[in-house]
Structures are given as C-alpha cells and as structure tokens.
Amino acid sequence: MDKGRVEAFSDGVIAVIITIMVLELRAPVGDHLHDLRPVLPTFAGYVLSFVYVGIYWSNHHHMLHLVRHVNGRVLWANLHLLFWLSMVPFVTAWMGEHPLATAPAALYGFVLLVTALAWVLLQWTFLRLEGPDSPLAKAISRGLKEKISPVVYLVGIAASFVWVPISLACYVGVAAVWFIPDRRVERQLGMR
Amino acid sequence: MDKGRVEAFSDGVIAVIITIMVLELRAPVGDHLHDLRPVLPTFAGYVLSFVYVGIYWSNHHHMLHLVRHVNGRVLWANLHLLFWLSMVPFVTAWMGEHPLATAPAALYGFVLLVTALAWVLLQWTFLRLEGPDSPLAKAISRGLKEKISPVVYLVGIAASFVWVPISLACYVGVAAVWFIPDRRVERQLGMR
C-alpha cells in the first residue's frame, strides 16, 4: 500500500486549514489605517498558527520521506492528527478576538498539546510498521523536542490562569524551536 | 484511462469537505470556558462527521488500490458519491444547532443513507468494469457491512421521530463498525 495518496490527502487538508484561517481576518468596516488595529491580534494569532501548521506540514513531509509503507492504522493515526490540526483555525479565531483572556489562551495551548500528542502517536504507529532498525527509528531516536514541547505547552496552559503573556511566550517559544527544520532527519537522509 | 486523477480530485474534494466543516464552529462571543458550552453539540457533530468522511476517504483509498481502470461511468458514480458527501457539512451544521430535534437528526441519517447507497453504486460501477474475477470482486464478495449499514440508518431515521438519542446511537454505531479499516481488502492485498 503506497504512501502517495496519504501525502496528497494530508497536503490537501493542511493546505485548506492554513488558508481558510485567513477568512477569519475580516476586512475592517472603516477605511483608515487605524481601523486595522482591532484586526492586529487576529493577524498575530494567524501568523503564529500559520507557522505551527507549516511546521507540522514540513515535519510530515520529512517523516513520510523516511517511511516506505502505510497501513490502516497509519491512515487513522494520520486522520487523527489532521483532526486536531483542523481545530487550530477555531482556537486561533477565539484567541484573536480575546487576545489576553485566560480561556482562549488555555484552549489554544490545549489544542497545541493534543496535536503534539497526535504527532507522537503517528510516529509510534509508523515505527511499529517500519521496525526498530528502520531509517525512521534512527532519525527520531533522540527526539528531544518531542519530549520537551508537551511540557512547555502544559506550562503555557497553566500560565494562562496567571498572566496570559507568559503562556503566549511559551507557544511562541516552542514554535521557534521547531521552526528549525528537523536536522536529524535531513542528516539521516544524508542531505547535508 | 488512468485512475490517478480520479484519486487526486476525490482527495481534493474530501479534503475540502472535511476541513470546511470546522468553519461551522464559530468562536464563542464570551471569553470564558463555559462560553464553549453551546459549541459542544456542534463539536460532537463535527467529530462524528469527521469520522464518517474519514471512513469514506479510507475506503475510497482501499477500493482504488484494487482497480486498474476508470471510465466515464465511474467518473460520474464517483462525482455522485462526492455530491452526497458534500452535503455532510450542511446537515452537521443543522444538527449541531438543534442537537435533539427530530428533523435535523432524520435528515442527517438520510444523507448518511444516500451516501452509503452512492458508495454501493460506485462499487457496482467498478465491478462492471473490472469483471467478476477481479481482485475487487473477491475483496467485496461478502460485503456484510455494506448490507447492514443502510438498515441501521433507516432505523436511525425512524427512531428520530420517537427519541433522537436512539438515532444518534445508530449513527455512532455504524461509524464504529466501519472505523475498523476494511480488513477484507487489506487481506486481499496480502498486507497482513
């Protein structure tokens, strides 16, 4: 069972997710530059979520390069990941409308956390199929970022009940760490 | 006439269907966690519909692995299936806004029923093209789930006029049965 269609479908869903988020950026009613001000928090949230979805797409791209097969379990682990990614526009919109409120910031972190766990689950599902000596297994054996990110998300969620800027800093921080493309995989591929 | 573009187009339509459903999840007006409560039925409906659309995508993926050709008839049987799948966001939105009302639950079941029939029609169209000794014919010869599902949908539609939770249980039940990837096809492919 070849992996091409899983890539194509995931590309399609992620392309729609990343693009429909911009529909939340409503054109302001007025026609002055300062009328853009209420749109700014939504815009900032859009940038952050765009980077997150971009990271998942980029890592998805890398991971599927290292695997050879898919099975039914993988299809569903992948759909599960796409489900949580598809919640990103919803929580981005809520946070954009209430930039410094506790509940939206906590829910945003929760969705990031569950998406990260869905990613780890997809990795495990692939690992079970590919075996412990596969290129994938070697590439992700260290996996420091995967272990730290959920902890930072949890800190971010907790911080949202104290002071929301701390939790936003957590989310931005994790994005920054992941932004650097997964060198382990590139090294494994002998790309550089 | 090769099947690649039918797969690509179906992937595109299904990716958009599964993703634009989340646009029905409007960000709540308030900024407290309990403001999410009115969104919960829509969210639950979204999960169910996501699973349904995911099942169709997964089975579509499996079926197209077993066939070699497409013709004009197949193109239209496939478009017909996609048409009914594209009604899922509409009925999900209606049911989400009226979680325990009869008509939305009945219409949801109706769309599931017609979509299931469209699926069977697509199978028949492929069978006619592939012949009785094709791998597809062997894989679906038993087809118990295809026969039972429409009956359960009918029960669900009827139950919506009595007590809506019964009909919701019917829809969740069928989804659960199909959730297990189509082992018959995987066995045919010698995948396990």
Place this chain on the structure above:
Amino acid sequence: MDKGRVEAFSDGVIAVIITIMVLELRAPVGDHLHDLRPVLPTFAGYVLSFVYVGIYWSNHHHMLHLVRHVNGRVLWANLHLLFWLSMVPFVTAWMGEHPLATAPAALYGFVLLVTALAWVLLQWTFLRLEGPDSPLAKAISRGLKEKISPVVYLVGIAASFVWVPISLACYVGVAAVWFIPDRRVERQLGMR
C-alpha cells in the same frame, strides 16, 4: 513542460469550487422539515451547478489525456477557464435566493456562456500546440455540442426576460446533453 501540475492545480481549484458552493446552503433557523423549504431553490441550483462543474472537470480530464504538452499560453487559457468557473458559486447563490427573478437567471446563463467560450478557447490553444494531426484534433473535429451549447445559453438568457422557467429548462437541457461523457474522446482513446 509537463502537464501534471496543470492537472493538479485545476483539480485543486475545481475541487474547492465544487465544495465551497455548499457553504451557501445555510442551516435553516427552525428545526422542522418545512424549515428546509426556503433552502430548496438554493439546493436545486447547487445540484445544477455541481453537475456543470462536474462536466467541466470530466471533460478537462478527457482533454488532458489527449495532449502531451503545455506552454505558457495554455496555462493562461486554463486559468481563464478556472476564473469563469469560479464565478459559478456566486451566480448560483444569487439565483438560489431569487429563484424566478430575471437578472439572476440571465447572469447565471451569461456565466455559463462565457465559461463555454473559455472552454473552446482552451481547446483552440491546445490545438495550436498539438497540431492538426494530433489525437485531440481528431477527437474534437466534429464538436457539435460545443457549437450548440452557446446558442442554447443565449436563448436561455433571452428567455429569462420573458419567463424564467424557460431559461432554467435551457440550462438543465445543456447539462443533460453534456452529462453523457465525451464519447468521441473515449472512442479516440480506444476505450470502447
């Protein structure tokens, strides 16, 4: 310059067009079956437009099977076709809200007319590239449907100023004629 990416991009745009049209089907406010009644004209318009877009996708699929190359001119003739196809959701929504009004029915016919001309233009652009002895040239040499359709659209537009049902009949009629997959092309491909 290979044609794969033109197919992929056209599939993507057509998949989005055909799917976002359903967003015009707003969930009714009430929860009774008769609350669906105001949605019915929009639904009927959606069915017609779905069939039209499906016809274009199917014929696009057939035509690209017969060609070997694309050039810059073809890219833009194709984008021009996609532009007019992308107007279909807009005119469908307007007609759905005013089912028997003159202007929406006339504009719907106008968009169908211009889309048909854009299709012919794309065919010519391909013909110029492929040459008079190409399989495409042979397949479309007769092209009766391409010649009749614009005339019927013109009749439909004119009829909308007299009695809208006549113009709707024209649009449904052309769709019915095209619905039959393009046998000429299938014959050329030796498919049957």
Place this chain on the structure above:
Amino acid sequence: MDKGRVEAFSDGVIAVIITIMVLELRAPVGDHLHDLRPVLPTFAGYVLSFVYVGIYWSNHHHMLHLVRHVNGRVLWANLHLLFWLSMVPFVTAWMGEHPLATAPAALYGFVLLVTALAWVLLQWTFLRLEGPDSPLAKAISRGLKEKISPVVYLVGIAASFVWVPISLACYVGVAAVWFIPDRRVERQLGMR
C-alpha cells in the same frame, strides 16, 4: 529530497487562495441587474487579484521546473511566500469595499510588495542550493521585472496618498508586465 510534494502543497494552497476570494463576492440583496453595481469594485479587485495569484502560480510552476532539489530552507521560503499570498484575499476584500480609499489601496500595494520580495527570497534560496551554473541561475540572470516591480509597487503605495487611481494603475501595470509568461525560463527550457 524531491520537489513533488512542495509543488503539490503549493498548488493546494494557491488553489484555495484563488478560489476562496470569490466568497467575498456576496450575492446582492436585490434581484435587479443594477443591484450588481455595488459588487462591481469587489469584482474588479477579484479579477486583479486572480491575475496576480495566477502569475505567481505560473512563475512558481516555471521555477520549479528548473530546480532539482529542495531543502528545509526552501520549504520555509516557500511557506513564507504562501503566507503573503494568503493575505491577498483579505486586502482585496478591504479594497473592494472602499474602492477609492487611501489605506486599503496602500495596504494592497504593501502586500504585493512584500509578496514580490518573498518571491525574490525564494529565488535566492533556490539559487544557493542549485549553484551559479544551474539552469535556474542562467534563466533569471537578467531578472529585470523582479527589479522594477518593487519600485512600481512603492510608487503605487505613495500615490495612494495623493490620488488612488494612480496607484491602481501601478498595480494593473505590473500585472500586465508579468502576465506575459516568463519567456526567459521557457527559452532556457528550449521550449520555443
């Protein structure tokens, strides 16, 4: 690392961007032809933006024909370009609602400018990977249009504070210049 999935993902995002813009064309409330008048500026903006996005897609198509590899840096330079392209529907909607207002016209030009710079950045990223003797390097060595366009966008932005039609003329002018497919690349490919 192969470039196929970068093409597929970019096609998906651009297809959604170009198509969801039409969602900004709301069906008029009335049912007369003159009720279309308030939609006209939005329609004109849609045409211009459709052409711009089409130009980027076409040039993207050409550029990826000339390259052999992608790396992590390219993935992100490409996502960065897609980000700014995804802002086009937002600024088109704002300008459509305020056709002759300064701020929307200036912001439209700003997004065009930043998108153009993102395009140049993507070119540079590819050039670094492909080397100075690559076909890409030869094809874009002259690159007159890339150098002039940002200047014209800047003039357009400045002109919006004086008289908006001048800035609109600037944006239309650049589109017209780019509309001609990138002959340098086609010549390099020996296409004609």
